[in-house]
Amino acid sequence: MAGLYIHIPFCAKRCLYCDFFSNTDMKFKEPYIDAAIREMELRQEYIGGEPLDTIYFGGGTPSQLQQADFERIFEAADRLFGTSSCTEITLEANPDDMTPEYVASLRNLPFNRISMGVQSFKEKDLRFLNRRHDREQALRAVGLCKENGIQNISIDLIYGLPGQTLEEWQENLDDAIRLEIPHISAYHLIYEEGTALYKLMEAGKVTPIEEDLSVTLFSTLINRLTEAGYLHYEISNFGRPGYFSRHNSSYWTGTKYIGIGPSAHSYNGESRQWNISSLPRYLQGIKAGIPDIEIEELDINTKYNDFIITGLRTMWGIRTADIRERFGEEKQTYLEQQAATYLRQGLLIRENDTLTLSKKGIFISDGIMSDLLWV
Numbered sequence: 263m264a265g266l267y268i269h270i271p272f273c274a275k276r277c278l279y280c281d282f283f284s285n286t287d288m289k290f291k292e293p294y295i296d297a298a299i300r301e302m303e304l305r306q307e308y309i310g311g312e313p314l315d316t317i318y319f320g321g322g323t324p325s326q327l328q329q330a331d332f333e334r335i336f337e338a339a340d341r342l343f344g345t346s347s348c349t350e351i352t353l354e355a356n357p358d359d360m361t362p363e364y365v366a367s368l369r370n371l372p373f374n375r376i377s378m379g380v381q382s383f384k385e386k387d388l389r390f391l392n393r394r395h396d397r398e399q400a401l402r403a404v405g406l407c408k409e410n411g412i413q414n415i416s417i418d419l420i421y422g423l424p425g426q427t428l429e430e431w432q433e434n435l436d437d438a439i440r441l442e443i444p445h446i447s448a449y450h451l452i453y454e455e456g457t458a459l460y461k462l463m464e465a466g467k468v469t470p471i472e473e474d475l476s477v478t479l480f481s482t483l484i485n486r487l488t489e490a491g492y493l494h495y496e497i498s499n500f501g502r503p504g505y506f507s508r509h510n511s512s513y514w515t516g517t518k519y520i521g522i523g524p525s526a527h528s529y530n531g532e533s534r535q536w537n538i539s540s541l542p543r544y545l546q547g548i549k550a551g552i553p554d555i556e557i558e559e560l561d562i563n564t565k566y567n568d569f570i571i572t573g574l575r576t577m578w579g580i581r582t583a584d585i586r587e588r589f590g591e592e593k594q595t596y597l598e599q600q601a602a603t604y605l606r607q608g609l610l611i612r613e614n615d616t617l618t619l620s621k622k623g624i625f626i627s628d629g630i631m632s633d634l635l636w637v
């Protein structure tokens with residue numbers, strides 16, 4: 263089975279912290295949809311004819327598209343890849359796009375999962391982040407999805423904002439729990455170079471929170487949500503049983519996926535590919551029939567490293583038998599040696615032949631993973 267990711271590179275306005283590829287000029291919408299369909303035709307072979315399990319519209323802001331736009335894309339996806347085997351079709355949406363009419367229109371489309379960029383239920387956070395929506399719109403959007411029969415809802419939350427207190431973060435989590443949202447992705451605010459937020463930090467106008475508070479916010483996130491019955495199935499992702507993101511899980515389990523649109527990534531087990539992060543160059547390449555793509559062929563060491571990084575992020579961990587089977591005895595022995603200290607320190611856990619991060623280990627996952635990599 264394989265995944266299809268379609269990047270919608272438009273946003274009504276840019277958020278302070280965002281480094282995703284998007285632009286605010288909707289005049290390119292029609293040419294872009296034509297190009298995305300053409301790209302699917304040109305790159306149809308990349309996933310080797312495997313049936314699609316998931317489709318994910320990400321962005322950017324996919325909810326800037328209308329029913330007729332999605333119909334064209336779905337028609338092409340069905341014609342080129344076949345969509346009848348899909349079990350999960352996700353739309354990323356901004357809460358303020360989710361008007362009653364818009365949510366009702368989604369019922370005419372095959373979406374069965376909505377992932378909403380709520381980020382916070384606090385007005386001051388939303389204003390700081392330069393989000394378009396307010397608290398009321400976020401609450402209304404969740405309600406409208408449920409009224410229209412969409413139960414499989416995910417929200418994104420951001421924590422670690424300058425000046426954020428532990429109480430404010432707890433209240434955000436409590437709102438999400440009270441709303442009975444079955445899936446939550448929560449990310450620490452990152453100061454990505456090139457973003458407006460980064461410039462504010464450089465100018466001394468905002469100050470990142472202290473490391474100790476970051477750790478407290480992360481442990482509060484884990485404790486609060488697990489106590490409420492969510493499973494912490496990936497470092498930043500929590501879901502009620504039956505509501506894990508199949509599409510994102512496929513990234514962590516080595517499933518093939520093809521990414522369509524500027525900045526989209528693809529992976530088919532043998533190579534990774536990145537589409538150019540420029541709309542004009544993307545459109546030009548597609549028009550010429552030569553998609554502007556960077557390709558990395560994966561050697562065995564890179565495949566092993568990918569397997570470690572993606573596997574250890576999840577609650578399913580890494581089976582050492584899989585390492586031997588896929589990468590040979592040398593890599594298995596290496597992994598066992600590298601893992602030994604962390605096992606002794608209780609930062610990794612070994613059950614049967616599976617290695618997972620312990621509750622303590624999750625807090626220093628990057629360091630552990632890098633020590634397990636083949637260099």
Ligand code: SF4
Binds near residue numbers: 272273
């Ligand atoms: S809506 Fe999403 S993609 Fe667009 S600027 Fe904001 S965070 Fe970035």
